[in-house]
Amino acid sequence: MNHLVALPHHLCYLNGEYLPLNEARVSVLDRGFIFGDGIYEVVPVYGGKPFRWAHHHARMARSLQEVRIPHADDAATWAARIDHLVNAHAAHTGQRVGNIEQLIYIQITRGVAPRDHVIDPQLSPTVFAMVNTMKPPSAEQREHGVSCVSAHDFRWEKGHIKSISLLSAILARDISHQAHAVETVMFRNGHLTEASSSNVWVVKNGSVMAAPKDNLVLEGIRYGLLEELCAQEGLSYELRPIRRSEVFDADELLLTSATKEVLPITHLDGQAIGHGAQAGRPGPIYQRLYQAYQKVKQ
Numbered sequence: 202m203n204h205l206v207a208l209p210h211h212l213c214y215l216n217g218e219y220l221p222l223n224e225a226r227v228s229v230l231d232r233g234f235i236f237g238d239g240i241y242e243v244v245p246v247y248g249g250k251p252f253r254w255a256h257h258h259a260r261m262a263r264s265l266q267e268v269r270i271p272h273a274d275d276a277a278t279w280a281a282r283i284d285h286l287v288n289a290h291a292a293h294t295g296q297r298v299g300n301i302e303q304l305i306y307i308q309i310t311r312g313v314a315p316r317d318h319v320i321d322p323q324l325s326p327t328v329f330a331m332v333n334t335m336k337p338p339s340a341e342q343r344e345h346g347v348s349c350v351s352a353h354d355f356r357w358e359k360g361h362i363k364s365i366s367l368l369s370a371i372l373a374r375d376i377s378h379q380a381h382a383v384e385t386v387m388f389r390n391g392h393l394t395e396a397s398s399s400n401v402w403v404v405k406n407g408s409v410m411a412a413p414k415d416n417l418v419l420e421g422i423r424y425g426l427l428e429e430l431c432a433q434e435g436l437s438y439e440l441r442p443i444r445r446s447e448v449f450d451a452d453e454l455l456l457t458s459a460t461k462e463v464l465p466i467t468h469l470d471g472q473a474i475g476h477g478a479q480a481g482r483p484g485p486i487y488q489r490l491y492q493a494y495q496k497v498k499q
């Protein structure tokens with residue numbers, strides 16, 4: 202099959218140029234291709250505006266610094282680029298930007314060079330960005346919640362970097378995919394870390410908790426957002442090590458990510474989450490945080 206026929210051809214950004222996505226090309230010697238040597242960002246766009254862009258840009262800058270890739274384009278330069286791509290994508294789909302939810306993907310790799318593990322600080326990074334239509338959770342998932350499975354967190358110890366080396370995340374996700382579940386909730390040394398591409402929240406006695414922001418989890422942009430939403434809603438918010446038994450004994454479990462926003466986990470390893478009549482159903486704290494999230498999106 203000629204993949205070029207099937208690939209989307211709306212505009213993307215590659216190394217200073219805007220060109221159709223299906224025509225964009227990177228060398229096979231790109232260190233992103235050879236080593237997974239790069240970082241990325243995923244940013245939701247509501248009404249044509251990237252949501253919490255300053256936070257995403259700051260996280261991108263942190264990832265770049267951690268992996269020592271020099272890239273100095275500031276938040277305003279990126280915002281102009283994103284604006285161009287968002288409008289081009291909307292025009293391509295025949296819709297007004299105000300009527301669709303979009304997703305920006307940005308990837309920066311260390312650049313193109315003969316294969317060598319050693320980092321050459323002189324390389325020019327490969328800079329890529331595209332916009333796609335957001336695929337939010339279904340109405341059914343929102344109404345009934347989702348099933349997840351648990352697994353040992355076998356990923357590396359630099360989970361705080363939004364690295365494009367995602368093989369371990371993909372293998373982790375496959376565990377739940379094979380079980381027809383939506384995410385893989387991971388534990389390391391008996392404590393909750395996160396899911397393969399989402400953060401995990403435990404609700405207990407009205408308190409909203411997640412794993413500490415350390416090197417074992419990616420600090421989702423929704424960490425800060427949930428802190429704000431909890432403050433608004435008068436809910437207590439706490440980051441601390443959470444034992445496996447506390448996860449299974451939660452009143453509610455939640456997933457957050459750019460695409461899932463906030464989504465209830467109602468079953469983990471086949472066990473209904475929650476207590477009494479509430480067990481296995483999206484809970485009241487989920488409903489409040491979801492409503493509050495929808496308000497701040499506008």
Ligand code: PDD
Pocket residue numbers: 243370395396397398399400418419420421422423424457458459460
């Ligand atoms: N994933 N943890 C991991 C390992 C992730 O990959 C993600 C995001 C999150 C949530 O981060 P945020 O709230 O900033 O989306 C947590 C993105 C969406 C992805 O890889 O597509």
